Amino acid sequence: MPVHRLIPLLLVLLLGACAYIAPIQPPSTFYVMRHLHTPAGVQDPDLTEEGRRHAEMLVTYFAANPPAAIFVSNTKRAQQTAAPLAARLGIEPRIYDPADTRFLITEIMKEPPPVLIVGHSNTVPDIVEALSGERPGPLVHEDFGDIWEIGGRRRTVARRKLGGS
16 A cells, blocks of 8 residues: 555544543542451461451441442451441442452442452552552551552542551
8 A cells, every 4th residue: 555545544543542531530439458357377367356346446437438339358357357347338248359459440440439448468559559559568467457548539548547456
């Protein structure tokens, strides 16, 4: 094909590419937290007594701005963390695979805000980064009770503490 016939086609493609405007992100709020207190070194443990006590505190923590949807990983500890809040709100938590952050993000974007996600020490940084572009530092076993609030059009991050745990 002669070059002079390609020029109009290239111009149309170029103009089309320039006309694309990225969608404006609506203001949303996401809460990301690690499951609450568990014993160290146990495979899929239940929450400790302290963890169960702090799980009850989530009801008060979210009283003013309760989540419309809750996502929990497929582990007992994550599900037990959200259970009192979900029961109080009458919400059935959605279970996700903690190995598939991309799918999780796709699913939570379909939900009305605010959304609570309960994850793990090795997944919370990935989730926070995917939602905000800001990656928190690594978490260790003793890091329980931190809640990352990601909100607004710019998706700013605030790290909060549940009940001084």
